[in-house]
Amino acid sequence: xxxxxxxxxxxxxxxxxxxxxxxxxxxxxxxxxxxxxxxxxxxxxxxxxxxxxxxxxxxxxxxxxxxxxxxxxxxxxxxxxxxxxxxxxxxxxxxxxxxxxxxxxxxxxxxxxxxxxxxxxxxxxxxxxxxxxxxxxxxxxxxxxxxxxxxxxxxxxxxxxxxxxxxxxxxxxxxxxxxxxxxxxxxxxxxxxxxxxxxxxxxxx
Numbered sequence: 001x002x003x004x005x006x007x008x009x010x011x012x013x014x015x016x017x018x019x020x021x022x023x024x025x026x027x028x029x030x031x032x033x034x035x036x037x038x039x040x041x042x043x044x045x046x047x048x049x050x051x052x053x054x055x056x057x058x059x060x061x062x063x064x065x066x067x068x069x070x071x072x073x074x075x076x077x078x079x080x081x082x083x084x085x086x087x088x089x090x091x092x093x094x095x096x097x098x099x100x101x102x103x104x105x106x107x108x109x110x111x112x113x114x115x116x117x118x119x120x121x122x123x124x125x126x127x128x129x130x131x132x133x134x135x136x137x138x139x140x141x142x143x144x145x146x147x148x149x150x151x152x153x154x155x156x157x158x159x160x161x162x163x164x165x166x167x168x169x170x171x172x173x174x175x176x177x178x179x180x181x182x183x184x185x186x187x188x189x190x191x192x193x194x195x196x197x198x199x200x201x202x203x204x205x
Contacts, residue, residue: 001121001141001142001168001169002142002169002171002199002201004016004017004119005123005142005171005201006201006204007171007173007201007202007203007204008025008026008027008028008031008203008204009026009027009028009176009177009203009204010024010026010027010045010173010174010176010177010178011023011024011026011040011045011046011125011127011128011144011146011173011174012024012025012026012027012028012051013125013144013173014031014032014204015116015118015123016032017118017119018089018118018119019035019036019088019089019090019118020032020033020034020035020036020055021034021035021036021037021038021090021116021118022034022036022037022038022052022055023037023038023039023040023114023116023125023144024038024039024040024045024046024047024125024127025037025048025051025052025054025055026044026045026046026048026051027048027051027177028051028054028055029054030054030055031054031055032055033055033056033057033060034052034055034056034057034060035059035060035061035088035090036060036061036062036063036087036088036090037052037055037056037060037061037062037063038062038063038064038092038114038116038125039052039062039063039064039065039068039072040064040065040097040111040112040113040114040125040127040128041065041067041068041097041105041109041111041112041127041128042067042068042071043128045177045178046127046128047064047068047071047072049071049072052072056074058074059075060074060075061075061077061087062074062075062076062077063076063077063079063085063087063092063114064076064077064078064079065078065079065080065094065110065111065112066078066080066110067109067110067111079092079094079112080094080110080112081094081095081096081110081112082094089118090116090117090118091116091117091118092114092115092116092117093114093115093116093117094112094113094114095112095113095114095115095124095134095137095138096111096112096113096129096132096134097111097112097113097126097127097128097129097132098111098129098130098132099128099129099130099151099152100130100131100132101130102130102150102151104128104151105128105129105151105152111127111128111129112127113125113126113127113129114127115138115139115140121141121142122139122140122141122142123140123141123142123144124138124140124142124143124144124165124167125144126143126144126145126146126161127146128146128151128152128174129146129152129153130152130153130157131153131157131158131160131161131164135161135164135165136164138164138165139165140165140167141167141168141169142167142168142169142170142171143161143162143165143167143169143170143171144170144171144173145158145161145162145170145171145172145173145188146158146172146173146174146175146180147172147173147174147175147180147184147185147188148174148175148178148179148180148184149179149180149184150178150179151174151178151179152174154184155172155184155185155187155188155191156187156191158172158188159187159188159191159192159193162192162193162196163193166193166195166196167196168196168197169196169197169198169199170188170192170196170197170198170199171198171199171200171201172184172185172188172189172198172200176203185200
């Protein structure tokens with residue numbers, strides 16, 4: 001289920017297969033050229049033009065919400081919550097990501113997460129979010145969830161999110177750099193509901 005899904009640290013991932021997809025590349029050294037780059041919001045640890053430039057080609061498509069407009073050049077497709085876009089062999093559903101009890105990611109800002117369908121799998125990257133009601137409507141095979149707290153939901157809330165989403169596999173993210181510790185990872189793993197496998201990936205970048 002996780003074949004081709006590489007964690008690059010923090011909230012950054014590279015999904016390799018028929019197409020190469022990066023999500024929120026940040027602090028990466030290099031990597032295979034990107035066919036598609038997805039950006040969840042404008043904060044520097046998610047929208048990094050310098051890191052996108054490391055993997056971008058003239059044919060790379062960048063998808064990001066309106067709040068990122070003007071910060072990237074080239075082929076950029078602006079999206080908003082509720083949209084579904086098809087780019088090559090990839091279907092991208094744009095879903096909400098916001099805080100419910102902190103000021104960093106207000107709902108009205110239009111920050112997003114993505115459900116990416118590629119290679120027969122549905123992969124949910126939650127972005128920077130708390131536990132939100134809209135997770136009841138997320139259907140995926142793999143869930144990439146923030147667990148660090150402070151700016152996002154913490155490990156306990158992320159485990160509650162698994163109860164709603166019910167993926168086959170969950171991967172913790174948003175830990176090990178800005179916030180989040182190995183103890184948070186273990187707490188998340190211990191509280192995961194029966195039937196959900198938690199896989200802790202080793203950062204590749």
